[in-house]
Amino acid sequence: MSSWWCAVHGYNHPKLTAAISAQLEQMSHVMFGGIAHPMASELGKRLIDITPEPLQQVFLADSGSIAIEVALKMALQYWQSLGQKNKNKLLTVRGGYHGDPFTCMSVGDPDNGRHDLFSHAIAKQLYAPRPEICFDQEWNEQDVKAMRQVLEQQHNEIAAVIIEPIVQGAVSMRFYHPEYLRQLRALCDEFSVLLIFDEIATGFGRTGKLFALEHADVCPDIMAVGKALTGGTMTLAATITTRKVSEGISSGNAPMLMHGPTFMANPLACAVACASIDLLLSTEDGSPYPDGWQAKVQQIEQTLQALHIINDHPAIASVRVLGAIGVVQMHEPVNVAKVQASLVEQGVWVRPFGRLIYVMPPYILTPEQQAKLCSSIVHTIKTLY
Ligand SMILES: Cc1ncc(COP(=O)(O)O)c(C=O)c1O
Structure with missing residues (x-):
């Protein structure tokens, strides 16, 4: 199970252990409000390098679900900053999972029982049917029709669509057709709605591409990665967005994204994330992946x-x-x-x-x-x- 899908290099890899130890001897924590550190900037550069070109701005969060909360807040704050105060709903597909905090639950599958106990307290969002056409089946335009309808009717109140690209993981382990994502990108553009990809489970090679979005060759406005980011060694995640979104956010009354957890960009976690990405991409002698x-x-x-x-x-x-x-x-x-x-x-x-x-x-x-x-x-x- 790779420890809930994150320990991609196995346990106790000497390069990862060495990266944490070296950082531990320097600084184990940096308060990231108004002060940065080299490992955060190193990690930011790596993430910008390996994700699609339009994704240029990185927020380092302390876990996968917090990276999703941040992605959703980015989308909501973006439209608030642009003066589009009605765009405050989130749209998703059934059968998804994005974590257990309240806003993550609100965009998770409403019927799978996992969050039933809290349904009275969870914000009501909008749902389209899940993508039905499987990864290797013949594509059929009908699959995206219901999504189009919701967007057509309610786009004025929708800030973003959030979806797990290609693999609906924790709810059903289903693989859907890449064309769904291409059509979804086009619909989000047509109706001025931001598109968020949750690559927390799929990122760093799991589906055979470095990121699952590469199966469809589409770029979201916001993307979240976590789990294998640190090779399962420490808790860390990232929300990556475009300059358009980040500049949009900063153009409002608040000059920056309103989110700042104590352990964001933790230096130990950033150091081991850099080492894990390097290990994954390395084909040097001694690398676990000499052929890539x-x-x-x-x-x-x-x-x-x-x-x-x-x-x-x-x-x-x-x-x-x-x-x-x-x-x-x-x-x-x-x-x-x-x-x-x-x-x-x-x-x-x-x-x-x-x-x-x-x-x-x-x-x-x-x-x-x-x-x-x-x-x-x-x-x-x-x-x-
Ligand atoms: C697609 C997806 N998003 C978000 C999360 C939440 O991540 P975390 O458990 O690190 O908070 C998970 C966890 O399984 C996930 O699979």
């Missing part, structure tokens, strides 16, 4: 295809693989206790939920370990179902 991270993720994708061997099993609804993500969807909810016990017995830890048994392995797994992961899941299903 893409080759490694492609190789994992290839091995995970072995899961398709149970396609025809009566308990299986579907099997899907994209990059270093393998998903087995059952017809009925998984008996988590039994499935986990069987897998642990074989030396494997995964965390099924709902009808899903899925894997997001660290990129450093050997082909043998990857094969074992697949064969253990297949064995478990064949013996328990």
Whole structure:
């Protein structure tokens, strides 16, 4: 599971440990209000380098969900600064997940039960149906029709659309068609609504591209990354936006984005994030990815295809693989206790939920370990179902 999808280089990589230790000997915390530090600027440069060209301004937040809160605040403050006071609603698709704080919950799937307990206190946002056409199916314009309708009717009150690009992760582990994102970009432009991509789960190579948006070749106005940003070592996330959005925000009554958590841009986390990005992109001798991270993720994708061997099993609804993500969807909810016990017995830890048994392995797994992961899941299903 790569520790909830973030420990892409495995645990205790010496380069990451060395980066934290070196920073620890200098400064472990810098209050980032009005004072900066070299590691934050190094990380900002790297993020600007590896994300699409229009994304130029970086806010370093302290966790994935806070990066989403920041993205949403950026969008809301942008329209306030421009004097468009009515644009204060958020639009999203069903089946999404963006974190557990209140505004994140408000743009998460309203029906999956995770946030039911708080529904009375969660702001009411706007929802379009989830994208239905799968990643490798034939595209059909109907898929984006309902989204167009909502935008057509309510764009005057909508600040932004937020979506997980390509992979709807924590709710359903579904891979949808890249054309959806291209059409969504065009709709947001047509109706003057900002587009936010939540790349917290998909960023840093997980889907076979450095960022999932590259499958569609579109650029959002705001993008959030987290999880694998520090290789799973420390909590850190980033919200990256365009000059247009940041200058728009600063043109209002408040000169800057109104957000400033105590641990933003923590120097230890920034140092290890720089080291993790360098490690991912390095092909030097001794790097875990001498042929490039893409080759490694492609190789994992290839091995995970072995899961398709149970396609025809009566308990299986579907099997899907994209990059270093393998998903087995059952017809009925998984008996988590039994499935986990069987897998642990074989030396494997995964965390099924709902009808899903899925894997997001660290990129450093050997082909043998990857094969074992697949064969253990297949064995478990064949013996328990
Ligand atoms: C797509 C997405 N957005 C946001 C989050 C929240 O990130 P964090 O748990 O770091 O707050 C998650 C976490 O799983 C996620 O998958």
